[in-house]
Amino acid sequence: MDEALKENMMGALENVIDPELGIDIVNLGLIYDVDLNEEGICDVTMTLTAMGCPLAAHIEQDVKHALSDIPEVKEINVNIVWNPPWGKDKMSRYAKIALGVPD
DSSP, X not given: OOHHHHHHXXXXXXXXXXXXXXXXXXXXXXXXXXXXXXTOEXXXXXXXXXXXXXXXXXXXXXXXXXXTTXXXXXXXXXXXXXXXXXXXXXXXXXXXXXXXXXX
8 A cells, every 4th residue: 555545544534533532533543553455455453542432333433434435445444452552652742732631
C-alpha cells in the first residue's frame, strides 16, 4: 500500500470520535496499524482506552463506515488488541491539550 493511500485512510479515521472522550481515535493513539492488501481487504489494528469498553461495537462500526468511502477498500476487518496497552503516551499533542493531560 502506498503512503498516500495510508495517509488518506488515517485521515478518514480521524472522523471517528471516541464518544466518551470527544477526541478522534487517531489523535488518541488508538490506531496501531492500517493495512490494505491487493484484494482490497483492509485490516485495522487498534485498541481501546479500557478493556470492556461498552462502546467498542459502536467505535468498530464507525471505523468501518469511515473507511468504506475509500474506493480501494472492499472489505474491512477491525482487530482490537490489548498489547501493547494504551496509555497517555500514545496520544498526540493535540489530544493531550484538548483533554488537559500534562506531557
